[in-house]
Amino acid sequence: MLKMESVSKDYTLRGKTVKALDGVSLEIARGDFVSVVGPSGSGKSTLLLILGGMLSPAAGRVMVDGKSLYDLRPEERATVRKKTVGFVFQMFNLVPYLTALENVQVPLFLAGVDDRGQKERATALLERMGLADRLDHKPTELSVGQQQRVALARMLANDPQVILADEPTGNLDPETAQSVLSFLEEVNKEGRTVVMVTHDPKAAARAKRMLRLCDGRIASDHGAASASALDTY
Amino acid sequence: MQLKTLVWRELFERRNQLATSFIAILLGVSVIVSVENITVYSEKAVAKELDALGANVLILPKSASLQTYYSADMQNEEIPEEYVTRLVLSDLKGLDNLFPKLSMQVDVAGKKFTLTGILPQDELKAKAAWKAGDVFARPPLCVGDAAPAEPTPSKETQFRRRVIQKLDAAEALVGAEVAAALKLKPGDTLQLEGKTFTVSTILPETGTVDDSRVFAHLHTVQQLAGKGPVLNAIEVVGCCKEISKGLVQKINKLLPDAKVVTITQIVDTQIKTNHMMAQLSWLFLGIIVIVGGASMANYMYANVYERRREIGTLIALGAGSGVVLRMFLLKALLLGLGGGIAGYVLGTVLAVILGPRIAGVIVLPLPWLLLLAVGVAVAISLVASYFPARRAARMDPCTALRET
Numbered sequence A: 001m002l003k004m005e006s007v008s009k010d011y012t013l014r015g016k017t018v019k020a021l022d023g024v025s026l027e028i029a030r031g032d033f034v035s036v037v038g039p040s041g042s043g044k045s046t047l048l049l050i051l052g053g054m055l056s057p058a059a060g061r062v063m064v065d066g067k068s069l070y071d072l073r074p075e076e077r078a079t080v081r082k083k084t085v086g087f088v089f090q091m092f093n094l095v096p097y098l099t100a101l102e103n104v105q106v107p108l109f110l111a112g113v114d115d116r117g118q119k120e121r122a123t124a125l126l127e128r129m130g131l132a133d134r135l136d137h138k139p140t141e142l143s144v145g146q147q148q149r150v151a152l153a154r155m156l157a158n159d160p161q162v163i164l165a166d167e168p169t170g171n172l173d174p175e176t177a178q179s180v181l182s183f184l185e186e187v188n189k190e191g192r193t194v195v196m197v198t199h200d201p202k203a204a205a206r207a208k209r210m211l212r213l214c215d216g217r218i219a220s221d222h223g224a225a226s227a228s229a230l231d232t233y
Numbered sequence B: 001m002q003l004k005t006l007v008w009r010e011l012f013e014r015r016n017q018l019a020t021s022f023i024a025i026l027l028g029v030s031v032i033v034s035v036e037n038i039t040v041y042s043e044k045a046v047a048k049e050l051d052a053l054g055a056n057v058l059i060l061p062k063s064a065s066l067q068t069y070y071s072a073d074m075q076n077e078e079i080p081e082e083y084v085t086r087l088v089l090s091d092l093k094g095l096d097n098l099f100p101k102l103s104m105q106v107d108v109a110g111k112k113f114t115l116t117g118i119l120p121q122d123e124l125k126a127k128a129a130w131k132a133g134d135v136f137a138r139p140p141l142c143v144g145d146a147a148p149a150e151p152t153p154s155k156e157t158q159f160r161r162r163v164i165q166k167l168d169a170a171e172a173l174v175g176a177e178v179a180a181a182l183k184l185k186p187g188d189t190l191q192l193e194g195k196t197f198t199v200s201t202i203l204p205e206t207g208t209v210d211d212s213r214v215f216a217h218l219h220t221v222q223q224l225a226g227k228g229p230v231l232n233a234i235e236v237v238g239c240c241k242e243i244s245k246g247l248v249q250k251i252n253k254l255l256p257d258a259k260v261v262t263i264t265q266i267v268d269t270q271i272k273t274n275h276m277m278a279q280l281s282w283l284f285l286g287i288i289v290i291v292g293g294a295s296m297a298n299y300m301y302a303n304v305y306e307r308r309r310e311i312g313t314l315i316a317l318g319a320g321s322g323v324v325l326r327m328f329l330l331k332a333l334l335l336g337l338g339g340g341i342a343g344y345v346l347g348t349v350l351a352v353i354l355g356p357r358i359a360g361v362i363v364l365p366l367p368w369l370l371l372l373a374v375g376v377a378v379a380i381s382l383v384a385s386y387f388p389a390r391r392a393a394r395m396d397p398c399t400a401l402r403e404t
């Protein structure tokens, strides 16, 4: 499903070059649930953005369903993001001037679904998230947990095969965090591939596989199909 | 949801920041519209006025300014009425008719109108009666179209020919616009400066300043004005042949303390004024393009910067750069449309209100100016927003998403 081949990425800031990713190779099978952990600045977010077609690597290839993502034209890459990938952010990134319903409608609109279809699907998704009575609330009129649930509904809108979540529980209280994790497990059971960056060891442990990044390299790979990657720490 | 829903919602989300650039465009457009609107009517009025006018020479006070033809008989200075007698008794050839006038501002029901005193023909003739070889023995108009077929033409017809035969001291002829504003009909009474007039005739609409005037007997107006037997102007119908033979200079010699000008001279000034107005509207166009455009571009850049997280999110959700570009350009288009339409409305209102005061003409809305207004506003808005929109479309979504 997802494959990285010696992917490197470095940032140059005021003459200094930082290696965010340093020759990372990995393969994620369809339907896997991978957590990515590591110290701050180890390249976790960078890895996720590169997997999601948002950031071109300096070297290496990223394959999604056998297609080299960064050899596609930008508009084709946008289509991959639209159809195949669902993002969840730590800051939720809801559009502030749109209601909950409209926020969920955005990816459907981008995918060219008609108005009625958008409303039906968005309403169903928000009902699934227990927000049936919050459809017309703007993000500021929702609690933090409710905002993240709107973001989760939005992520599912186009029925993506791959879900990329960057610290989806980072801003939530433990209870809400639990429900978000359960939700990710649930969609994983539906057959979607989930890659989740987290700082929380307990959350990370709930994944089927755990990648540890350090200084832009994979330091360990727990629970992977290949036993050779077992953690030695 | 469509792109326009998205754009529309955002537009109303940040109204305050929007206001400045929107107002810049709105004001610019309304100034262009009103200047253009007034110019058009002013030009039309010149043509009409020239057409309708029997007189071709004006006798004015020495200090008279000739800014506009329309106010030529509305000077602050006066000339003595005795000039009329002097002209009548002179041996000048080619004086076909004389119309002495005195105008004053009057307030009726809170509105300002002009009351113009005119001298009816019979009294003018009386002035000349005791002179042998009376000037008015000749037909009153050069071309001789005094309509002998009609023994007593109606006051309206008389007025149109600018030859009112008889006028009572308390009689008023009311211009079409005044009549409409005050809901007057013949037979009504009208209080002006404490004097009661009887409306004898509502004058047909002429499209000239006469529409917003009330005409009454010269001597009555002189009493109301309280300045003695004076005039603001004497309109003279001179025979074209005699004018070319130096009638103006001859009148000037006879009345050395007055200013004698031909209508063409005055209209020339008006045409120059119109020309200046036209140039002024170009100047304003330049100003609005620069000020409105810069303010718009500035706002758009700020808007793009402020919304970088939102743009990053949209890109993550699958928006291509085309969608982002269109989102900002559509916003610019809406702002341009709004600014253009509002600018047209405001500009037209300004023109209708200010037209009579600035240029002395009645101004009506011109629908084609809406196209001009919208065209200008949309063009400025789109051009000014293009580079900010392109910046948004090319934005690196990762940087935007990473910031907390």
Ligand SMILES: Nc1ncnc2c1ncn2[C@@H]1O[C@H](COP(=O)(O)OP(=O)(O)OP(=O)(O)O)[C@@H](O)[C@H]1O
Pocket (backbone or CB within 6 Å): A011, A012, A013, A018, A019, A020, A038, A039, A040, A041, A042, A043, A044, A045, A046, A047, B399, B402
């Ligand atoms: N736009 C950028 N310009 C310069 N350097 C950057 C940029 N983005 C990231 N970096 C650097 O790249 C490295 C990896 O960043 P990344 O955001 O992937 O780390 P992370 O593992 O997600 O950290 P955290 O756990 O704090 O979110 C860091 O050293 C960071 O300073």
Ligand SMILES: [Mg+2]
Pocket (backbone or CB within 6 Å): A044, A045, A046, A166
């Ligand atoms: Mg991160």
